[in-house]
Each structure stands twice: as C-alpha cells, then as structure tokens.
Amino acid sequence: MSLIAEKKSFGAVLWDYLTTVDHKKIAILYLIAGGIFFIIGGIEAMLIRIQLAVPDNDFVAAGLYNQILTMHGTTMIFLAAMPLLFAFMNAVVPLQIGARDVAFPFLNSLGFWMFFFGGIFLNLSWFMGGAPDAGWTSYASLSIASPGHGIDFYALGLQISGGGTLIAGINFLVTIINMRAPGMTYMRMPLFTWSTFVASALVLFAFPPLTVGLFLMIFDRMFSGNFFNHLLGGNTIIWEHLFWIFGHPEVYILALPAFGIFSEIIPTFARKRLFGYSAMVFATVLIGFLGFMVWAHHMFTTGMGATANAIFAVATMAIAVPTGVKIFNWLLTMWGGNVKFTTPMLYALGFIPSFVAGGVTGVMQASAPLDYQLHDTYFIVAHFHYVIIGGVVFGLLAGLHFYWPLMFNTMLNETLGKITFWLFFIGFHATFFIQHFLGLLGMPRRVFTYGADQGWDLFNLISSYGAIFMAVAVVVLVANIIMTIAKNQPVGRDPWEDGRTLEWAIPQPVPFYNFKQTPLVRGLDTYWIEKQEGNKEGMTYAEPVMDIHMPNNSIIPFIMAFGLFVGAFGALFNGEKAWAVPVLILGLLITFISMGARSLKDDLGYHIHKEDLLNDKGGKH
C-alpha cells in the first residue's frame, strides 16, 4: 500500500509505522532501514576504492581508513544484508504458508526496533569520537588495544541489534513450524520458506556465541576483564573461535535466503516446476548443518595444528557438494523452460556464474596449505565479495524487483531495472575479478595504501572504476524506486503472470488480515495448481468466513528498544562521565518498565467480525 493512496496525514502514517505489528509493514520498515544502511555502507565502499585507486594516496588518513573499512563490513553484513533479507522474509513467508501474521507480531516489531536502534547507535560512533577500527571481525588483541570508544560502539551496538536478529529468527521458526495453512506439509513449503526456516535455525544457534563473545569483549574493555589478555592468563584466540562459530553460519544466514529467492524466481520465469525439489530441500538443510562444522577454516594460520586444519579443510570442501546440487537444480529448472528474461531473472542468471566463481575460490582456500599463501591477501577480499555480492546482493536486488509488486502493488520499471542489472553486473566483476590477481601478486588486505610500481597500480585503478559502475547502478535503482512511487500505478494480483506460490494468489493490495479464509494447500506450487484447474479465485478455502482475531498495534516495542539505546550510552561512558551511571539506569528502567507494562496489562487484540468481512469493508469499521 503506497503512502500516497492512503491520504492520511504524515503524523498518522508515522504513528502507524511506529506502532505497527503487521508483518507487511514491518517488512517495509526493514526495507527502508536496510536500504539506508546499504547506501551508507556503499558510500564507505566508494571511499575505500577512491583511497586505493592510486598508490601512495592520502585521500583519507590511515586511522580514518581503518574506521571506514570496519564500518563498511559491519554495516553491510549486520545492518544492510540481514535486515533486507528480513524484509523479504517478513513480506513473503507468512503469505507463502497461508498465515495471517507471524507467530509473535509484538516480538516482530521489537526485533525490528532493536536492530534499528543498534544500527543507529553503531553509526553514531562517527560523530562521537570515532568509529570502530579493528575490522568487522574485531579480533581481540587489536580491538582491546584500540583507543577511543569505537570498539565499545561496535560491541554495544551489535549486542542490541543482534538481540533483535535473534528475536526475528525465533519468530520465523515458530511461525513456520506452527502456522502453516492446512495441507501445507513441510515438503510442500516453497523453497524461500524452507531457506528462511533453515536460516532462522542458524540464527538461533549462531547468535548466542556472538552474544557471549561481545559480552566478554565488553567486560575486557569496560571493566578490565582479562578474557582475551594473554598476559593475565586469557587467550586472544578465544575471541576468534567465538566470532567465527557465529561468523561462518552468518554467511549461510545471508546466503540461504538469497538461494531461496532465486529458487522462487527461476521456476517462475522458466515457467517450469523447480527441478529436484526434495534434493533442494535436502541440500538447504545440509548446508545449514555443515555450516556449523567449518568455522575454523577462517583460522588456518592461527596454529591450530595439522589435524584440526585437515578436519576443517575436508568439512569445508564437503559444503561444495550440496551447493553444487543446488546449482545443477537451478540449471535444470531452466533447461527446456520457456524462459522470460525479466529483471529478477537476469539477476538469477548473473548470480549462477558469479556465485560459482566465489564458491570455487572458496574450495581453493579450504585447502589449508594453499590458504597459508592466500590468507590476508586481496584474494580473500575477492572471494568473499563474489560470494556476498554475487550471491546475496544479487539475491536482494532480484528479490526487490520480484517482490516489489507484492509489497507495494506497483511494478518497478523493467527497462531501468535491466540497466541497473547490467551496470551492477559489469561493475561488480570489474571491481572484484581483478582483485583475485592483486591477491596472487601479494597485495595484503586491510592496507590503507600501497607503494607504486609493485604491479598493483593498474589493477587497483580498474577495480576502482568498476566500483563507479556499481554506484551508478544503485543511483539508477533509487531513481527507479522514486519514479515508481511517484507514478503509483497499481498492478493487481499476480503481476508477473506466472506466479506459482500462494503469495501471488492474494488479491492486491494485500488485506491487512492477509487471508479472508485460510487457504487449503493441495500440493507444491499451490497457486499454479489452482490456475491449472481454472480456479479464478486462486485459492481453495479450508474454512468458512469466520471472525478473525488480530493483534493490537503497540508503541511498547519501540520504547523498549529505545531504552536499550539510551542505556548503551551510559554503559559506554561508564567511569568517564558523571552522567554515565544515571543514564544507564534510566535506559534500563525505560526498558524494564515497558516490559512490565506489556506483562501486567493483558492485550488480547481484537476481532474482525464476519459481517464486516462479508461486506468487504475489510473490517475497518
């Protein structure tokens, strides 16, 4: 629903979004916030590429470069990629499984606001004495020694937004386990729902180690703990393990939903059923499982010993097998299909070779002896950008075009979309392909500049020009979005004409209660089955029209997250400023009082009455 069509005052719209517990509106919030952070992270990336365009550059100073580099990585992973994926999960998953909302609408809102305030807190570091500067991995010895408050902003900000992510993950698990429509068995769930399910399970198990690691970091930095201080019996390697026990599954938390998006797009536009559905499900689960067994491949050079290195090397290579299964299934879905080359499909086609390239370099690094050569060079930078951009960002951009009509009932301009794709695709490969060779030529990563005439000058310049293409692509995309919103042409149900799954069967704009009657799912690709049988309504219903129970909107999640945000400033300046402890207490009081208000006052929601549903008033009085 577009803001213009509603004709409400700005204040009313703002209040509506601040208090909303509707998964569709929370999806839009995630999309906006994630999009803004994506642009901030992108600007940081551009600054990095400007600095590295020519040797011996002094565009930014070394210390500032470290901050930009750290914030680029942290922002892109935690504040851009994950929230944008949550945007699509929120927008699509409940509709795909025939649910009226997620299992815990209140927590859904709380998860968003915690992510949002954590992200704002982290980025406020720029204006409050300097951003974190120890890399997004924030390795302990380096980060403990970091002067200023940058690392404290990192630890506290990620703690808050990580809590939000954990809440969101648990919410999706419960939703998918408990709220599937009648007939929607596990093996009839669309692949995006499956990958959301597995990614949420990974969130559930991966974020607690991060939480523990961040708490140890906070204790070390703020209360003189010595968990990572080897001089007093600690061990700096503990951070690395805790971080990567989280960090490696995190890669799959990002990649699996992107795979899920492509697994929806490819059958839609190849107009064929997904090839090897059960193998795809199996591969998704297997990738999720193996994702937990490989974290130490980030640490081959820390001296874990040959046995440990060998075990983790073999486990890492094993992940290539289920990933290969997926790649072949996508190819075979397209094989013999009547392929329609829309923007999302272009991204899907671009994704396959790009991601395979990233996967192949991954297997190269999995081989521990070779990794000793490649470690901390630009080869690694090239590899993970191939995986994250070639896999995840392509997935996000594809999803943006694909699900835009579902979320807003308008369609992004296809011509501009294709221009965006080609600019982005060319720019991406120009930027990062050449970085493989920079790495092989010995250029170390994380350096703020380099000497001339080592054979790196031209390649770095090419890489920087490539980044300009990507920046222009994003500008075109933003222009496209603004134009689409300004035009506001409703497109109605199933705008891609080949929608297969339940979300496309819902009338547009999607009613706030999603389904007037809970649908009956009669097989994989529910909507496709109904279409084949000539069912104009697009759904078979599992129940008569009945009263619908809905949750009330609430401002409490916002206040709860805001309390943590306030309290974090107190914790950060503890022992330095006189106001620190009162502010900490104030923040926690805000949070606990709002938790108390939520617990003590029953909020039972309201009912949309059957008569109103039948009158087609949609329940709104």
Add this chain to the structure above:
Amino acid sequence: MANNADTHVKNRTEYEYSRRRSADEMRGQVTTFAIMIFLTLIAFSAVYAGFSAYYVAPIILLLAVVQVVLQLYYFMHMSQKGHETASMFLYTGVLIAFITVLTFLTIIWW
C-alpha cells in the same frame, strides 16, 4: 488462531480414559521425582564419603546428565507426542555446544 474454541462435554468413556491417563502420568512424575531425590542423595554422599575427586567429579557429572534427561522427558513432557521438532532443535543445540566445548579443550593452545 484458536479464537473459535468449542466447548466439548466429555462422555463417560472419554472421562475415564483421561482420568486413567492423568493417573499414569502422575505415577510417572512421582516415580521420577523419587529417582531424582535418590540420585541427588548419591551425589551428596559421594562427596561426603570423601572419595577421590577424580572419582567423584565424573560421577556427579553423569548423574547431572541423567537428571537433565529425566527433567526434560518427564517434567517437561518431552516423552509425549508432538515434541519432535523441539527435541530436534534441542539435540542440535547440544551437539553444537558439545563441538564448541570440544574445540576449546583441544585446539586452543595456551
């Protein structure tokens, strides 16, 4: 969304069935409770008897594991049907925690 809960009056057979089931469950819970008290007594007396710590520590850990299992299966109803997903997640969590601890004990050198 269970907003249309029907009121259902139990007939004689159903009533007796649910009564018998509750009685069975109660018996299970009381038995488990007794076993747990007994296990706790063993743990305390092992320490009190002054055996070697190398003997006592593993015994106590083993008893603790047994207690956790009893707790989960009898008091938290994991023995009943419909808890398959929950137990799968639980065991996955246990596995990951185990691997983490194993790593910290084996491949981190000091």
